[in-house]
Amino acid sequence: MEEDEILAQFKAETSTSANSKIFYAFSSLAVASVPLAIYLTIFSMSFSESFLIFFLVTLASAGALAYGYNNVATAVKSKLSHTRQGSITKAKAKKIKGKIEEQRQKQKEITESEATSLSILYNNLFFLMLVVIFAFYLVRSLPSTLNYIIAVGGSAACVSFLSTVQ
Amino acid sequence: MFKFLLLLSVFLTVTFCSSRPNLLVHKAVLTKPIVVDSNVTIALHVFNLGTKTAYDIVLEDKNIPETWEHQLGLQTITWDQLAPGENFTHVYVVKPTTPGIYDILPATISYREDPSKPEVRVGYSSSYPKSKVWHAGEVDRRGKSYLKEWALFVLFSGVSMLVPGFVYTQIQLNYEDGIPKRA
Numbered sequence: 001m002e003e004d005e006i007l008a009q010f011k012a013e014t015s016t017s018a019n020s021k022i023f024y025a026f027s028s029l030a031v032a033s034v035p036l037a038i039y040l041t042i043f044s045m046s047f048s049e050s051f052l053i054f055f056l057v058t059l060a061s062a063g064a065l066a067y068g069y070n071n072v073a074t075a076v077k078s079k080l081s082h083t084r085q086g087s088i089t090k091a092k093a094k095k096i097k098g099k100i101e102e103q104r105q106k107q108k109e110i111t112e113s114e115a116t117s118l119s120i121l122y123n124n125l126f127f128l129m130l131v132v133i134f135a136f137y138l139v140r141s142l143p144s145t146l147n148y149i150i151a152v153g154g155s156a157a158c159v160s161f162l163s164t165v166q
Numbered sequence: 167m168f169k170f171l172l173l174l175s176v177f178l179t180v181t182f183c184s185s186r187p188n189l190l191v192h193k194a195v196l197t198k199p200i201v202v203d204s205n206v207t208i209a210l211h212v213f214n215l216g217t218k219t220a221y222d223i224v225l226e227d228k229n230i231p232e233t234w235e236h237q238l239g240l241q242t243i244t245w246d247q248l249a250p251g252e253n254f255t256h257v258y259v260v261k262p263t264t265p266g267i268y269d270i271l272p273a274t275i276s277y278r279e280d281p282s283k284p285e286v287r288v289g290y291s292s293s294y295p296k297s298k299v300w301h302a303g304e305v306d307r308r309g310k311s312y313l314k315e316w317a318l319f320v321l322f323s324g325v326s327m328l329v330p331g332f333v334y335t336q337i338q339l340n341y342e343d344g345i346p347k348r349a
Contacts, residue, residue, distance in 0.1 A: 107344035120330040
């Protein structure tokens with residue numbers, strides 16, 4: 001039974017709620033679209049001519065970013081859960097005026113929110129920094145279309161790859 | 167400019183020691199920077215640095231890169247004679263169609279020292295190795311500051327980080343280890 005408990009706990013720590021998944025999807029799509037502001041203005045790319053490339057690269061980058069969010073959030077959540085294990089004792093629960101199980105559930109929700117927000121903040125900052133470095137330094141001499149694909153796609157790929165590193 | 171002056175000084179030295187015509191051709195790309203699908207003006211300055219007149223001058227410049235299209239002006243011209251100390255300039259226009267790095271090769275000049283004799287002297291102009299043809303818009307991009315565009319990008323980036331940052335800060339302020347601070 002102890003093994004079942006450990007397995008259940010591991011599953012709880014590594015699973016992602018439906019709300020978090022929806023939040024990841026919207027957030028990653030929004031952030032993957034931010035570099036368009038640079039490419040439509042500074043790089044003078046035409047939206048109508050490059051629509052297909054914008055659509056495909058944004059979608060692929062959003063997918064990679066969402067994967068990165070999930071990995072980092074899971075790692076942070078797992079770390080926080082371990083440190084917060086047993087922090088709700090009977091005495092504390094009495095003080096907060098509620099049942100232990102309710103308080104633990106609430107604590108899990110807060111931990112998940114904390115991990116999700118930190119993951120999104122960290123990955124967004126990393127992604128946008130990489131886009132600027134790629135676009136204006138590493139691949140600046142390439143044509144705009146190739147520059148966009150490598151800068152945005154490459155940055156998202158780097159973020160998702162580095163999110164798997166423990 | 168330094169290259170041209172050096173060439174000029176060498177030829178001046180040579181001409182003082184010989185009595186013959188000496189034609190120096192300086193090829194200059196007048197349009198800078200060179201941008202794809204924009205006209206480029208090429209000038210050929212011919213100087214007679216010798217002490218005698220040069221006759222039956224033929225100036226030919228067909229050594230332009232393959233992807234550059236000829237627009238205006240002749241690439242081969244003839245001149246009857248050029249007296250010592252005289253010079254002339256010929257200009258023509260081309261248009262590069264693809265970006266990249268190109269070698270603009272020298273033009274060829276041939277002339278006679280004596281119009282009655284068949285011997286022809288051949289010379290070459292200066293060249294422009296490794297000339298860059300820029301993408302359209304790339305030159306503009308290098309010069310502009312794009313403050314408004316950067317401000318827009320920073321605004322969108324800020325919003326994408328502000329929202330999760332606000333949520334995280336609120337949790338840190340109101341909770342400790344996932345438990346409300348104010349019980």
